[in-house]
Amino acid sequence: MAADPRKKPQPARGANKSRSPWREQAESYFTHHRKVAEDSARRLWRNPVASLMTWTVMGVALALPVALLLLLTSLQGVSAGWESSARVTAYIELDVPLERAQVLSGDIAGDGRVAGVELVDRDQALEEFRASSGLEDALDYLEDNPLPHTLLITPEEGARSTEGVEGLVRFIEGMEGVERVQVDLGWLQRLNAMTDLLARAVWALAILLAAAVVLVIGNTVRLSIESRRDEILVAKLVGGTDSFVRRPFLYTGAWFGLGGGVVALILLQLSLWWLSGPIERLAGLYRSDFSLDGLQFDGALALIIVAMLLGWLGAWVAVKRHLDDMEPGDIAGGG
Amino acid sequence: MIEFRQVTKRYDSDHTALRQVNFGLERGELAFLTGHSGAGKSTLLKLIMVMERPTAGEVVVGGQVLNRLPRRQIPYIRRHIGVVFQNHQLLFDRTVFDNVAMPLEVMGASPRDTGRRVRAALDKVGLLQKEKMNPMQLSGGEQQRVGIARAVVNKPPVLLADEPTGNLDPALSADIMNLFGQFSQVGVTVLIATHDIALINEMGRRTLKLDHGRLVTGGASVIGGGVRGR
Numbered sequence: 001m002a003a004d005p006r007k008k009p010q011p012a013r014g015a016n017k018s019r020s021p022w023r024e025q026a027e028s029y030f031t032h033h034r035k036v037a038e039d040s041a042r043r044l045w046r047n048p049v050a051s052l053m054t055w056t057v058m059g060v061a062l063a064l065p066v067a068l069l070l071l072l073t074s075l076q077g078v079s080a081g082w083e084s085s086a087r088v089t090a091y092i093e094l095d096v097p098l099e100r101a102q103v104l105s106g107d108i109a110g111d112g113r114v115a116g117v118e119l120v121d122r123d124q125a126l127e128e129f130r131a132s133s134g135l136e137d138a139l140d141y142l143e144d145n146p147l148p149h150t151l152l153i154t155p156e157e158g159a160r161s162t163e164g165v166e167g168l169v170r171f172i173e174g175m176e177g178v179e180r181v182q183v184d185l186g187w188l189q190r191l192n193a194m195t196d197l198l199a200r201a202v203w204a205l206a207i208l209l210a211a212a213v214v215l216v217i218g219n220t221v222r223l224s225i226e227s228r229r230d231e232i233l234v235a236k237l238v239g240g241t242d243s244f245v246r247r248p249f250l251y252t253g254a255w256f257g258l259g260g261g262v263v264a265l266i267l268l269q270l271s272l273w274w275l276s277g278p279i280e281r282l283a284g285l286y287r288s289d290f291s292l293d294g295l296q297f298d299g300a301l302a303l304i305i306v307a308m309l310l311g312w313l314g315a316w317v318a319v320k321r322h323l324d325d326m327e328p329g330d331i332a333g334g335g
Numbered sequence: 336m337i338e339f340r341q342v343t344k345r346y347d348s349d350h351t352a353l354r355q356v357n358f359g360l361e362r363g364e365l366a367f368l369t370g371h372s373g374a375g376k377s378t379l380l381k382l383i384m385v386m387e388r389p390t391a392g393e394v395v396v397g398g399q400v401l402n403r404l405p406r407r408q409i410p411y412i413r414r415h416i417g418v419v420f421q422n423h424q425l426l427f428d429r430t431v432f433d434n435v436a437m438p439l440e441v442m443g444a445s446p447r448d449t450g451r452r453v454r455a456a457l458d459k460v461g462l463l464q465k466e467k468m469n470p471m472q473l474s475g476g477e478q479q480r481v482g483i484a485r486a487v488v489n490k491p492p493v494l495l496a497d498e499p500t501g502n503l504d505p506a507l508s509a510d511i512m513n514l515f516g517q518f519s520q521v522g523v524t525v526l527i528a529t530h531d532i533a534l535i536n537e538m539g540r541r542t543l544k545l546d547h548g549r550l551v552t553g554g555a556s557v558i559g560g561g562v563r564g565r
Contacts, residue, residue, distance in 0.1 A: 024445055025443065027445065028443050028444060028445040028446070028448075029443055031445070031446060032440070032443060230424075230426060231426055231428070233424075234424055234426060234437060235437065235441060236410070236413075237384075237413065237418060237424070238413065238414070238418075238437050238438040238441055238485070239410045239411065239412075239413035239414035239415075239438065239441050239442070240410060240441040241407070241410040241411075241441070242407070242410075244410075244441055327386060328384075328386060
């Protein structure tokens with residue numbers, strides 16, 4: 001049956017004049033896809049309330065993890081910013097003279113992991129402290145300057161990781177005349193640990209919600225399969241392949257995904273707009289340049305594509321379960 | 336074109352629908368399939384459509400043994416078999432034209448080709464004027480003719496009909512039988528399952544009679560070469 005016996009009674013036909021049958025085949029294949037896609041979209045449109053409800057469910061389920069991911073990215077941006085400004089402070093022993101401190105400063109500056117060293121001598125430090133602390137009177141009672149010479153060391157960019165900074169600290173601590181090295185990375189590590197934990201939680205939530213989306217779409221498509229049962233049976237009866245019969249439902253799933261993605265984007269923009277005022281005020285209070293950024297164009301596109309894929313997947317699950325075992329046998333009647 | 340070799344179909348241990356059925360139909364042959372209700376007529380048609388597989392024996396259509404046909408090949412076989420049902424199985428959510436176009440749509444025919452062939456089929460059954468109507472607006476006889484147009488629109492070499500005149504008055508039935516006769520004249524193998532004895536007698540064609548799953552008259556013929564040739 002590979003050859004086409006239908007053509008026998010009617011051998012020559014003028015249909016394919018200059019076009020190759022291959023091209024004609026491809027053309028009608030794409031025409032069919034377009035037709036099916038349009039038809040699926042029209043069916044959703046014809047039931048606006050039901051479709052909108054599915055879109056909204058999907059939109060909420062998608063917007064939630066995306067919003068959390070955005071928040072997370074912003075937080076990571078903040079901690080990265082602080083990390084880059086990480087400074088190592090080395091306090092020189094009190095009895096070390098300024099000349100020796102300058103030599104130390106030069107040694108440290110010569111290390112490959114160090115971008116710059118600033119020497120703050122003890123007199124200068126006392127002046128600054130006096131000016132900024134408002135404890136002038138108290139300081140006057142002191143006989144000696146209690147402050148040591150201090151080196152403010154900025155690590156080279158490549159050494160700004162936690163390990164790099166720790167190595168640098170050990171190196172400086174080992175130098176003669178250095179009393180104590182201080183680096184305030186503790187809180188940064190805690191913030192990092194927290195964002196890591198949050199990231200995992202967000203991903204777990206995202207996976208759960210994606211599964212929910214797939215199930216919701218699967219169920220919706222199942223209902224649509226039920227309502228088009230006759231059509232499916234007839235299509236199978238006249239020789240529709242499984243993929244032919246599946247196609248409209250897969251498109252339906254993808255359209256649900258598209259709508260859901262758009263609703264998610266709208267929800268995200270709305271909540272960002274609603275939150276932007278308070279966030280600015282909060283960041284202002286912390287003197288931080290923290291800002292919650294919305295999705296860029298590529299992010300929005302990725303969200304829509306992922307949503308469509310999830311919808312398609314949901315439809316595929318439903319189709320696999322309910323469509324493939326539908327057989328036209330029962331419409332032929334018994335006897 | 337159609338050949339049954341020792342075909343047995345058993346649904347479960349105590350219900351055997353067909354027992355060792357042997358027959359062959361040539362290209363262009365028109366035959367009736369008759370028998371009491373439950374004699375196995377529908378089962379026989381279903382075996383040709385590959386809706387069922389035989390328990391034993393071989394069903395051959397167009398030179399292809401259907402028993403060993405993999406599942407995903409089934410649609411391609413069905414494209415070469417037109418079927419007409421008593422309850423016509425038309426879809427009421429689309430026009431007459433779209434109903435008839437379905438077999439072409441599944442095959443991926445181009446829209447131009449589809450238009451031409453659907454109109455040719457509708458013209459054949461005399462319903463060209465009603466292509467834009469919904470099948471619901473048509474009379475029973477007209478609906479049946481739409482079903483026939485759909486069955487023959489892709490010019491299948493085999494046409495099966497299950498009680499095609501069941502709900503129709505004698506004049507309409509004669510019309511429809513006349514159509515089937517015309518198809519067989521252009522080389523289509525037509526097999527019509529029916530109860531309508533009067534009609535069968537009037538046509539004077541070969542009749543396969545089933546009785547409790549056994550073929551009692553009209554069996555055999557076409558053994559060997561003739562079946563394969565197309």
